[in-house]
Amino acid sequence: MPEPVDLMLQIEAANGGGQRILDASLDLGKPEYISRVPAVGGICEPIWLRAEGRLRAEYRARVAIDRPDVDLSSLGEVPLHRLPAEAVPYLNESRYCPSNKFHAFVDRRFGELEGGAKVARMRDWIESRFTYVSGSSDAETGALDSFVERRGVCRDYAHVMIALARAAHIPARMASVYALGVKPMDFHAVAEVYLDGDWYMADATGMTRPTQCARICAGRDAADIAFLTAYREIQLVEQEVRVEAYEGK
Amino acid sequence: MPEPVDLMLQIEAANGGGQRILDASLDLGKPEYISRVPAVGGICEPIWLRAEGRLRAEYRARVAIDRPDVDLSSLGEVPLHRLPAEAVPYLNESRYCPSNKFHAFVDRRFGELEGGAKVARMRDWIESRFTYVSGSSDAETGALDSFVERRGVCRDYAHVMIALARAAHIPARMASVYALGVKPMDFHAVAEVYLDGDWYMADATGMTRPTQCARICAGRDAADIAFLTAYREIQLVEQEVRVEAYEGK
Amino acid sequence: MPEPVDLMLQIEAANGGGQRILDASLDLGKPEYISRVPAVGGICEPIWLRAEGRLRAEYRARVAIDRPDVDLSSLGEVPLHRLPAEAVPYLNESRYCPSNKFHAFVDRRFGELEGGAKVARMRDWIESRFTYVSGSSDAETGALDSFVERRGVCRDYAHVMIALARAAHIPARMASVYALGVKPMDFHAVAEVYLDGDWYMADATGMTRPTQCARICAGRDAADIAFLTAYREIQLVEQEVRVEAYEGK
Amino acid sequence: MPEPVDLMLQIEAANGGGQRILDASLDLGKPEYISRVPAVGGICEPIWLRAEGRLRAEYRARVAIDRPDVDLSSLGEVPLHRLPAEAVPYLNESRYCPSNKFHAFVDRRFGELEGGAKVARMRDWIESRFTYVSGSSDAETGALDSFVERRGVCRDYAHVMIALARAAHIPARMASVYALGVKPMDFHAVAEVYLDGDWYMADATGMTRPTQCARICAGRDAADIAFLTAYREIQLVEQEVRVEAYEGK
Numbered sequence: 002m003p004e005p006v007d008l009m010l011q012i013e014a015a016n017g018g019g020q021r022i023l024d025a026s027l028d029l030g031k032p033e034y035i036s037r038v039p040a041v042g043g044i045c046e047p048i049w050l051r052a053e054g055r056l057r058a059e060y061r062a063r064v065a066i067d068r069p070d071v072d073l074s075s076l077g078e079v080p081l082h083r084l085p086a087e088a089v090p091y092l093n094e095s096r097y098c099p100s101n102k103f104h105a106f107v108d109r110r111f112g113e114l115e116g117g118a119k120v121a122r123m124r125d126w127i128e129s130r131f132t133y134v135s136g137s138s139d140a141e142t143g144a145l146d147s148f149v150e151r152r153g154v155c156r157d158y159a160h161v162m163i164a165l166a167r168a169a170h171i172p173a174r175m176a177s178v179y180a181l182g183v184k185p186m187d188f189h190a191v192a193e194v195y196l197d198g199d200w201y202m203a204d205a206t207g208m209t210r211p212t213q214c215a216r217i218c219a220g221r222d223a224a225d226i227a228f229l230t231a232y233r234e235i236q237l238v239e240q241e242v243r244v245e246a247y248e249g250k
Numbered sequence: 251m252p253e254p255v256d257l258m259l260q261i262e263a264a265n266g267g268g269q270r271i272l273d274a275s276l277d278l279g280k281p282e283y284i285s286r287v288p289a290v291g292g293i294c295e296p297i298w299l300r301a302e303g304r305l306r307a308e309y310r311a312r313v314a315i316d317r318p319d320v321d322l323s324s325l326g327e328v329p330l331h332r333l334p335a336e337a338v339p340y341l342n343e344s345r346y347c348p349s350n351k352f353h354a355f356v357d358r359r360f361g362e363l364e365g366g367a368k369v370a371r372m373r374d375w376i377e378s379r380f381t382y383v384s385g386s387s388d389a390e391t392g393a394l395d396s397f398v399e400r401r402g403v404c405r406d407y408a409h410v411m412i413a414l415a416r417a418a419h420i421p422a423r424m425a426s427v428y429a430l431g432v433k434p435m436d437f438h439a440v441a442e443v444y445l446d447g448d449w450y451m452a453d454a455t456g457m458t459r460p461t462q463c464a465r466i467c468a469g470r471d472a473a474d475i476a477f478l479t480a481y482r483e484i485q486l487v488e489q490e491v492r493v494e495a496y497e498g499k
Numbered sequence: 500m501p502e503p504v505d506l507m508l509q510i511e512a513a514n515g516g517g518q519r520i521l522d523a524s525l526d527l528g529k530p531e532y533i534s535r536v537p538a539v540g541g542i543c544e545p546i547w548l549r550a551e552g553r554l555r556a557e558y559r560a561r562v563a564i565d566r567p568d569v570d571l572s573s574l575g576e577v578p579l580h581r582l583p584a585e586a587v588p589y590l591n592e593s594r595y596c597p598s599n600k601f602h603a604f605v606d607r608r609f610g611e612l613e614g615g616a617k618v619a620r621m622r623d624w625i626e627s628r629f630t631y632v633s634g635s636s637d638a639e640t641g642a643l644d645s646f647v648e649r650r651g652v653c654r655d656y657a658h659v660m661i662a663l664a665r666a667a668h669i670p671a672r673m674a675s676v677y678a679l680g681v682k683p684m685d686f687h688a689v690a691e692v693y694l695d696g697d698w699y700m701a702d703a704t705g706m707t708r709p710t711q712c713a714r715i716c717a718g719r720d721a722a723d724i725a726f727l728t729a730y731r732e733i734q735l736v737e738q739e740v741r742v743e744a745y746e747g748k
Numbered sequence: 749m750p751e752p753v754d755l756m757l758q759i760e761a762a763n764g765g766g767q768r769i770l771d772a773s774l775d776l777g778k779p780e781y782i783s784r785v786p787a788v789g790g791i792c793e794p795i796w797l798r799a800e801g802r803l804r805a806e807y808r809a810r811v812a813i814d815r816p817d818v819d820l821s822s823l824g825e826v827p828l829h830r831l832p833a834e835a836v837p838y839l840n841e842s843r844y845c846p847s848n849k850f851h852a853f854v855d856r857r858f859g860e861l862e863g864g865a866k867v868a869r870m871r872d873w874i875e876s877r878f879t880y881v882s883g884s885s886d887a888e889t890g891a892l893d894s895f896v897e898r899r900g901v902c903r904d905y906a907h908v909m910i911a912l913a914r915a916a917h918i919p920a921r922m923a924s925v926y927a928l929g930v931k932p933m934d935f936h937a938v939a940e941v942y943l944d945g946d947w948y949m950a951d952a953t954g955m956t957r958p959t960q961c962a963r964i965c966a967g968r969d970a971a972d973i974a975f976l977t978a979y980r981e982i983q984l985v986e987q988e989v990r991v992e993a994y995e996g997k
Contacts, residue, residue, distance in 0.1 A: 007330045007419075009338075036331040038338060047338065049331035081256045081481060082285040082298035089258075089287060089296065094345045094473040101389070105630065105649040132603065140350070141888060149643055151603040170256075170481050221470075224343040232330060232419050354879065354898040381852065390639060394896055400852040505828045505917075507836075534829040536836060545836065547829030579754045579979060580783045580796035587756075587785060587794065592843045592971040599887070638848070668754075668979050719968075722841040730828060730917050 002053050005033060007232040010048040012060050014179060014215040018200070019068030028059045045218035055238075063247055064179075064215040071211070073124070073203060076117030076196035081170060088195045091172035095221035097143040097160045100167035107168040116171070120194050120203055123165045127158060127205040135185075155183075155190045156223045158205040162192035163222060166203075171195065174219050176202065177226040179244045181213040187242050188228050193219060215244075251302050254282060256481040259297040261309050263428060263464040267449070268317025277308045294467035304487075312496055313428075313464040320460070322373070322452060325366030325445035330419060337444045340421035344470035346392040346409045349416035356417040365420070369443050369452055372414045376407060376454040384434075404432070404439045405472045407454040411441035412471060415452075420444065423468050425451065426475040428493045430462040436491050437477050442468060464493075500551050503531060505730040508546040510558050512677060512713040516698070517566025526557045543716035553736075561745055562677075562713040569709070571622070571701060574615030574694035579668060586693045589670035593719035595641040595658045598665035605666040614669070618692050618701055621663045625656060625703040633683075653681075653688045654721045656703040660690035661720060664701075669693065672717050674700065675724040677742045679711040685740050686726050691717060713742075749800050752780060754979040757795040759807050761926060761962040765947070766815025775806045792965035802985075810994055811926075811962040818958070820871070820950060823864030823943035828917060835942045838919035842968035844890040844907045847914035854915040863918070867941050867950055870912045874905060874952040882932075902930075902937045903970045905952040909939035910969060913950075918942065921966050923949065924973040926991045928960040934989050935975050940966060962991075 010029075016022045029035060032052035039046050050056075079088075094100050110126070111119050132152045144164035147157040159175050166173035172195035180189040191204040191214060200219070202211040220226045229237070259278075265271045278284060281301035288295050299305075328337075343349050359375070360368050381401045393413035396406040408424050415422035421444035429438040440453040440463060449468075451460040469475045478486070508527075514520045527533060530550035537544050548554075577586075592598050608624070609617050630650045642662035645655040657673050664671035670693035678687040689702040689712060698717070700709040718724045727735070757776075763769045776782060779799035786793050797803075826835075841847050857873070858866050879899045891911035894904040906922050913920035919942035927936040938951040938961060947966070949958040967973045976984070 009330075034331060038331075038333070038335045051331065081258075082283060082287075082300065084287070086287045090469070090474060093469075095470075096343045096345055096348065099345065102644065102647045106647065109628070109649065130607070139886065145643060145647055146600065148647055149600045149604065151607065220339070220342075221344075225339060351893065351896045355896065358877070358898065379856070388637065394892060395849065398849045398853065398892055398895055400856065507828075532829060536829075536831070536833045549829065579756075580781060580785075580798065582785070584785045588967070588972060591967075593968075594841045594843055594846065597843065718837070718840075719842075723837060 002056065002233075002235050004233065005051055005053040006235055008050050008052060008056070008235075009230040009232075010050065010058060010228065011045060011177065011218045011226060012058065012228050013045065013048070014062050014064045014217055015045045018216060019066065019211075020215055021065045021067060023063040023065055025060070025062035028057075030057055032056065045216075047218070062215075066212050066215065068202075068211050071201060073117040073121040073194075073196075073201060076120075076201060078116030078119075078171060078196060079198065084172065084195070088172040091174045091195065091221065092167055092170060093221075094167070095163075096224040097222040098164040098167060098173075099143065099145060100164040102145065103148075103164050103168035107165055111165075111169065117196050117201075119169055120166055120171060120196070123169075124162060124203045124205050127161055127165075128207045131158060131161070131205070133158075133206060155204075155206050155208070159190045159192045160222055162203055162205040166192065166194050174200070175222050175226055176214075176219040177217040177228060178202075178209075178214040179217065179242065180209040180215075181244050181246055182209050183244070184208070186244060188217075189214070190223065190226070251305065251482075251484050253482065254300055254302040255484055256298065256300050257305070257484075258479040258481075259299065259307060259477065260294060260426065260467045260475060260479075261307065261477050262294065262297070263311050263313045263466055264294045267465060268315065268460075269464055270314045270316060272312040272314055274309070274311035276310075277306075279306055281305065294465075296467070311464075315461050315464060317451075317460050320450060322366040322370040322443075322445075322450060325369075325450060327365030327368075327420060327445060328447065333421065333444070337421040340423045340444065340470065341416055341419060342470075343416070344412075345473040346471040347413040347416065347422075348392065348394060349413040351394065352397075352413050352417035356414055360414075360418065366445050366450075368418055369415055369420060369445070372418075373411060373452045373454050376410055376414075377456045380407060380410070380454070382407075382455060404453075404455050404457075408439045408441045409471055411452055411454040415441065415443050423449070424471050424475060425463075425468040426466045426477060427451075427458075427463040428466065428491065429458040429464075430493050430495055431458050432493070433457070435493060437466075438463070439472065439475070500554065500731075500733050502731065503549055503551040504733055506548050506550060506554070506733075507728040507730075508548065508556060508726065509543060509675065509716045509724060510556065510726050511543065511546070512560050512562045512715055513543045516714060517564065517709075518713055519563045519565060521561040521563055523558070523560035526555075528555055530554065543714075545716070560713075564710050564713060566700075566709050569699060571615040571619040571692075571694075571699060574618075574699060576614030576617075576669060576694060577696065582670065582693070586670040589672045589693065589719065590665055590668060591719075592665070593661075594722040595654075595720040596662040596665065596671075597641065597643060598662040600643065601646075601662050601666035605663055609663075609667065615694050615699075617667055618664055618669060618694070621667075622660060622701045622703050625659055625663075626705045629656060629659070629703070631656075631704060653702075653704050653706075657688045657690045658720055660701055660703040664690065664692050672698070673720045673724055674712075674717040675715040675726060676700075676707075676712040677715065677740065678707040678713075679742050679744055680707050681742070682706070684742060686715075687712070688721065688724070749803065749980075749982050751980065752798055752800040753982055755779075755797050755799060755803070755982075756977040756979075757797065757805060757975065758792060758924065758965045758973060759805065759975050760792065760795070761809050761811045761964055762792045765963060766813065766958075767962055768812045768814060770810040770812055772807070772809035775804075777804055779803065792963075794965070809962075813959050813962065815949075815958050818948060820864040820868040820941075820943075820948060823867075823948060825863030825866075825918060825943060826945060831919065831942070835919040838921045838942065838968065839914055839917060840968075841914070842910075843971040844969040845911040845914065845920075846890065846892060847911040849892065850895075850911050850915035854912055858912075858916065864943050864948075866916055867913055867918060867943070870916075871909060871950045871952050874908055874912075875954045878905060878908070878952070880905075880953060902951075902953050902955070906937045906939045907969055909950055909952040913939065913941050921947070922969045922973055923961075923966040924964045924975060925949075925956075925961040926964065926989065927956040927962070928991050928993055929956050930991070931955070933991060935964075936961070937970065937973070
């Protein structure tokens with residue numbers, strides 16, 4: 002960063018929502034300032050900082066995952082008028098998920114199912130028809146493109162999953178997670194659907210189970226959950242993500 | 251509605267945020283159920299209902315507008331790390347406002363300005379270059395299209411305004427309003443920008459002043475603020491909006 | 500037309516290519532000028548005219564259809580390097596048919612078939628999954644949208660058919676036709692694929708057979724075959740298309 | 749190429765159209781077959797070949813450029829109805845140039861000019877407002893994106909130039925060229941506009957003059973003029989373009 006830059010980091014695992022932080026450390030060196038902003042909805046706390054030159058951010062944490070490995074098919078749909086306020090915006094179209102276009106397809110293909118069973122079938126449909134191809138998408142790629150191209154990376158799988166769920170009037174959002182089993186190891190993204198009064202993960206790539214994911218943050222789609230947002234051009238020198246299973250408690 | 255349909259209405263003027271409801275009535279007939287959901291961020295309370303056959307919704311209110319008619323140019327920019335949590339998501343790209351594409355244009359055209367002065371110049375730029383053409387856009391039209399086409403209706407003006415503001419790292423959202431002076435009379439939409447610790451209206455169509463607008467609700471863009479969302483196909487028979495100035499208090 | 504306007508008309512049935520004009524008349528009144536341009540590839544002759552005020556164009560023709568009602572499945576694929584020059588551009592992406600995005604889907608869904616059998620299966624696939632909905636598309640709607648939305652009018656069916664064929668490396672173009680059996684009666688559009696050394700119609704709407712279509716012109720997609728192109732804003736007062744079967748010869 | 753692949757090469761400089769091939773050699777090794785297809789319109793002859801394993805293609809040529817370095821501003825517009833058949837399709841929208849969206853902008857910004865003077869002003873407008881950024885676009889990027897983003901590489905400059913010209917009802921196409929002065933050296937692309945009865949180059953990047961360009965082929969936009977089209981996935985190992993000025997004749 003040749004000049005001072007404002008940065009927003011979303012790299013800390015959230016505490017709560019089916020997971021507990023056992024211990025954590027975050028080393029950001031000495032930027033000009035650091036401030037935390039508790040996110041709306043309370044999922045995570047983005048970190049703002051302003052830095053210049055070279056910044057090294059290192060975050061380490063042990064996270065206990067308490068969420069059950071629920072069978073999606075067993076979950077019921079919440080009637081629209083019973084949705085809590087915080088779930089309602091996740092019915093709407095978003096940057097990468099123009100879900101209204103998928104109504105006819107969803108009605109026809111998954112119309113006879115409901116709630117979790119519908120979501121599970123959608124998840125399987127995507128997994129069986131899409132191919133995971135590193136580098137096949139970029140910041141412009143949306144659910145429409147991915148649905149047609151039948152390929153993508155985790156964000157694209159999640160976008161299609163979200164678009165299909167919303168087209169069925171089931172609130173759906175996108176979570177960035179640290180996950181076991183992702184190859185190559187990197188930040189991972191999964192869809193989350195609102196069923197039976199809570200948010201449940203649905204990973205259409207099939208690479209992870211909810212019990213293997215530590216949620217960092219969630220938002221409407223990839224536009225909300227970047228691990229790093231720089232408010233001026235910067236150069237990312239290196240990035241490494243390591244996730245390991247931890248024995249004991 | 252030949253079959254029962256879930257509907258979400260966002261037609262009530264909000265109480266607070268520079269305006270007060272003096273008196274109001276809402277007549278929805280006898281739908282199957284009605285429920286209110288206080289929106290996240292507290293701007294408005296969408297109404298859920300389920301109805302069949304013919305539904306007639308009539309809302310009447312007197313609203314006192316207290317917000318000052320501030321000169322946008324006088325308002326300062328809030329440093330990014332001082333933004334409150336609720337303003338942060340409005341920096342992100344949304345369904346109709348892929349703001350990241352506008353960085354170079356905004357830097358070049360408005361780069362020497364800051365905060366409210368920058369927003370005011372953007373507002374004027376749009377007003378002087380765009381033509382208001384009824385029927386020139388539809389549910390697919392986004393800020394990218396409108397920016398190129400140089401025309402649209404209020405939603406399109408607002409989308410471009412929002413995209414430019416966000417490209418300058420100023421939080422911007424879209425409000426649906428009842429406004430004096432809109433021709434033809436209809437629901438109106440304006441951009442709102444976060445400056446000096448509050449949200450300020452910026453109507454790039456030039457048709458209204460903040461003092462003439464009663465806010466209904468606000469969201470990231472048109473995807474969030476529809477006055478009527480039907481979760482099944484319906485037919486809209488008739489719609490009428492009337493806004494009148496009210497003398498006295 | 501309050502001011503003089505240049506117009507291009509493509510409304511005359513072509514002579515040749517499986518059809519013969521028995522007799523025809525074209526009445527354009529007295530525009531400022533009229534000129535014909537034999538189109539590249541020789542399919543049709545667009546008419547240029549310049550007119551002001553009110554223009555009434557009336558075209559009548561009897562056309563004998565000689566093309567056989569071939570079973571697409573019986574037709575073979577032309578090896579790419581044997582394609583005639585005039586067919587090659589129809590392998591490329593065009594305004595409404597970004598065919599490269601469909602490669603994975605086409606490989607997976609139709610990969611085991613070849614040539615005409617592949618096209619026939621694609622045609623059936625579209626017909627069985629799409630719904631014809633008048634007014635569901637506009638001048639912005641492309642094959643990507645239609646593929647996801649699973650609905651459209653004749654142009655949209657043709658765009659998807661063309662996109663799929665090109666994704667399988669089979670040249671495909673779009674023809675505007677006068678066709679028996681189209682409801683409501685109007686200009687109709689069908690895809691044409693290049694197989695076994697000639698162009699064959701493939702109507703994914705299932706509304707017409709090749710023996711019921713009189714070709715007007717052909718091009719890469721809807722961008723090339725408009726029946727009327729006005730090079731300034733005009734008002735279309737009325738348009739009527741009537742197609743009747745003609746007994747005898 | 750692990751398996752046999754059909755390839756289309758467009759790398760030979762055209763003979764005619766303001767340039768003459770003095771001598772040329774093309775070495776393609778021993779592919780399964782090679783065939784030439786004289787392109788429609790006669791601009792170039794694409795080469796089809798089928799190869800497997802590793803293919804090395806080397807083309808060398810000396811080309812004498814005879815076209816004059818005309819001042820675009822001096823060229824007149826051809827009335828629409830006088831356009832030759834081959835120029836007409838270049839008025840239409842194409843894959844990357846949805847020109848109809850630019851009507852209002854073009855009318856407002858360049859409306860008082862005509863013909864070559866209008867094109868020259870458009871060319872200058874683009875050059876002064878856009879930034880050449882290697883890697884800033886990809887196969888999805890169209891004129892709409894580039895117009896908003898105000899940046900791109902030669903193909904993007906050309907797409908915007910073409911879209912603006914067509915929006916002014918001036919036929920415009922895209923030529924791939926070998927050009928002196930391009931940094932880094934590579935295949936180059938320029939717009940060509942039809943004025944005064946011929947095609948004239950307009951390079952909005954400002955990097956080349958018509959007298960420094962040897963045309964390879966031309967088409968509606970980048971979709972038509974790829975130097976290499978592979979009809980199956982291949983790996984491009986290396987590509988080198990060298991263009992040098994040649995003294996004498």
